Amino acid sequence: MAQGQGRLNSSTKSPKGNLSDGNRKLDAFSKRQTLAQHRKSLPIASVDKRLVEEVQKHDTLIIVGETGSGKTTQLPQFLYNAGFCGDGKLIGITQPRRVAAVTVAKRVAEECGVNLGEKVGYSIRFEDMTSSSTRIKYMTDGLLLREALLDPHLSRYSVIIVDEAHERTVHTDVLLGLLKSVQDARSKSLNNLQNTKNKKTNNDIQLKENGAQGLNFLKQYQGRTPLKLIIMSASLDARIFSEYFSGARAVHIQGRQFPVDIFYTLHVENDYLDASLATIFQVILATNIAETSVTISGIKYVIDPGLVKARYYDPNKGLESLVVVPISKAQALQRSGRAGREGPGKCFRLYQEDQFGKFEDSTKPEIKRCNLSNIILQLKALGVDDISGFDFIEKPTRSAIVKSLEQLFLLGALTDDCKLSNPVGRQMACLPLDPIYSKALILASEFNCLEEMLITVAMLSVESIFYSPRDKKEESRTTKKSFASPEGDHLTLVNVYRASNEFLEKRSGLSKEKREKAFRKWCKENFIDSRSLRHARDIHSQIRRNVEQMGLRVASCGDDVLQFCRCLAASFFLNAALKQPEGSYRALANGEIVSIHPSSVFFKNKPECLIFNELVETNRKYIRNTTKIDYLWLTELAPQFYAVQN
């Protein structure tokens, strides 16, 4: 037995399977013992009382602790035990990634000895493992942002813990701003109530006489508590968070980190893949996943090529690019730290020591390099009208804000005075999609092709559906042709989706597992990425529910595909392109010269005019997901944009 070792991964070593009842109880008992032992051994365990006191004393607290300190799993339990869930209130813990929310919730439920979804649960898109008895709720930060649309004061929560804040994802950044204002609003409303209460007690007789009113008042008072905010970060520098929350107190928790020896290369490595392979053969490779908190056991060595593939967005050109850039010093430290989680380790940096000195201190937050349309739409829906005046922890550039406002205005989501329009803007904000796709759904109900458009935007919202293995290139190409539509890539995607529907409907009698297995086999045979298609199917059922709730009419255009193509033109008019004499295209909105991506049905047979969905720069500027349209439709269907220009 591994009892008493205090290690997370050791648990019980007894064979699973044919255990008698007695053995099974013993097994469960020793597992609990191991868990308890492990909890006690965590660095955070010795400071539990102090941490609870800090949270009681301060409304905002910043906790700096490396991964391995136990902050994510233990702090919510400390707070629960200290009575922070009185009155049925919840402790919410946000994570940037789904997998982290799920694994940590499972772990904490186990430690508490409850079934997942009871006292401890999680909620992520497509999966809600919570119930009315849930008090400790793990979730993705994006989901909490959505929740705020329904409950702007987040009144169900007494404490919100924002974990992994150092990652500075756009959801985390927006959430921090929102939480700051929610906290302020809740304190103010509490103060107002307190003042009213004081006045009322001065007039004690009246309060006693009016018993019913007094009770009502008490209820109202109990329902409102200040919001406790805890920001957790693994970066050693807590200054930015502390300054943002008006000098909030920051505490440090020791991590469990073993020494890591760092080795630099002596000369510049030009081919980092080659260099990594060479290093591996001498003994993991650092990718973005190595910087996250998901612990993979058994890592002693880390090879860090010093590069990261990051997405950049140029608001002026509406151009997204995926580029390989040098990492930051903070990223390098995160990567090397990976090697020392379970014992002393080694990190091989495939760059020279003086190159490390040239890296930026920290990574540029995502909010400064992404399209802001979605965020702005959500903030507007939350009542934030003045986007430039919003208290961002780091403000996006003015041009990025202006460009996104302009796009939202052109889509009809904003009124002339920059307020959310009704119903279009409101409806768009309710949908968990890129605003341009939300608008397409609203228009499609008018064009009688919402059924096709729901499938289209679901398929456009996921990573590429088709894949072609190197050894079966010809075969995959032939299969793809069988789905191809002469109108373009959008209807091709609809064909794939409908074929998968037909396949699954024929097997509706099978068990869920057998159906899923058959589905994956079908995907494989058709050179379709089953994970992507599964994801698209999940999105489809979610947004179909959404549009039905909004009262939009879900109808099919049937054989009238022209109607559907016209709707695409009306929706994606900002992304129209005209063929140039030499075969490339000119994007009409920004004048960029672009090429059709080789995955498109129009790669060889190029139409005069088309609309596209993505403009991505890799080694060239490519447009992806295209459908041919009639040039004249643009002035007819989008006069707000084309009539003025021409």
Next chain:
DNA sequence: GAGCACTGC
């Protein structure tokens, strides 16, 4: 004639 899933609602 392109690359590969880093992430989220």
